[in-house]
Amino acid sequence: MIEIIMIEDDEELAEILTEFLGKNDICVTNYRDPLLGIKELEKKHFDLMLLDLTLPNIDGLEVCKKVTAYNNIPIIISSARSDTQDKVDALEYGADDYLPKPYDPKELLARINSVLRRYSIIPTQVGSNKSIFMVDKDSMSIYFKNNKLDLTRAEYEILTLFLSKPNFIFSRENIADKCQSITSKGDYKSIDVMIGRLRNKICEDSKNPKYILSVRGRGYKVNL
CATH class of the missing domain: 3.40.50.2300 (Response regulator)
Structure with missing residues (x-):
């Protein structure tokens, strides 16, 4: 319910x-x-x-x-x-x-x-008519192209935040404030590390990412 x-x-x-x-x-x-x-x-x-x-x-x-x-x-x-x-x-x-x-x-x-x-559920469609990302809040799981991602609690919170507003730019400060698992609010380097891990888990080229993008001087967004 x-x-x-x-x-x-x-x-x-x-x-x-x-x-x-x-x-x-x-x-x-x-x-x-x-x-x-x-x-x-x-x-x-x-x-x-x-x-x-x-x-x-x-x-x-x-x-x-x-x-x-x-x-x-x-x-x-x-x-x-x-x-x-x-x-x-x-x-x-x-x-x-x-x-x-x-x-x-x-x-x-x-x-x-x-x-x-x-x-x-983020209803972004690809050629096969399957969702790119799907969030199951009950089990705290995220699926990428129908494959369940192995995420830490902080990674789950970050990616869920991004998916809640596709193409919206979240600053590192926004991310730290909204993700409860990030306890070191002033340590933004840890956020960059977690973004890198998320990219690896969806097999993105860190130099040419397709979905999780960094916006210079502003933060990160999910491109859908």
């Missing part, structure tokens, strides 16, 4: 969405207090966050910014705020989608499924 954490202070809306999504095999845990929601997210794994912006104690944009600084959870913003800058800020802070209120719960379900597909 898909586990969603929702931070929404409108109790009536939260009940409606929880009931509707529950009928579609999605378990929703809602928090009216965003600070309690953030604490719970630090203790328990959730597949996606549904986040309102107008909240007590702390603005939803700040919640988004705080969460994406340490967690790679997909985030859908659900808000009545229609200001374009709010949408821009939310997406720049790491949100994956922005759904203006009011909306039909069926549209929310469709967007949840769309975002989770992007995070769970």
Whole structure:
């Protein structure tokens, strides 16, 4: 079952969405207090966050910014705020989608499924119609051209991060912040070493890589 954490202070809306999504095999845990929601997210794994912006104690944009600084959870913003800058800020802070209120719960379900597909299976096709990369979060495994990769925990976290946003450039600082297994946050040389190992495991020529690319002065990305 898909586990969603929702931070929404409108109790009536939260009940409606929880009931509707529950009928579609999605378990929703809602928090009216965003600070309690953030604490719970630090203790328990959730597949996606549904986040309102107008909240007590702390603005939803700040919640988004705080969460994406340490967690790679997909985030859908659900808000009545229609200001374009709010949408821009939310997406720049790491949100994956922005759904203006009011909306039909069926549209929310469709967007949840769309975002989770992007995070769970990267549907990049090659000539044989087989996915290049596939992520199985339940077993913490990644398959490359249908072959399971033998990865360390840190390598898994790095590659999953890259695959969550293909063609997005992650700085070494971003990688260190978002990958919990990297404990030496200032030691970026270890990240370069792990990138080299990942390239070897997918049989890439380190001088002419095809998938894991370095962008001079900026960081790394997966080219899909």
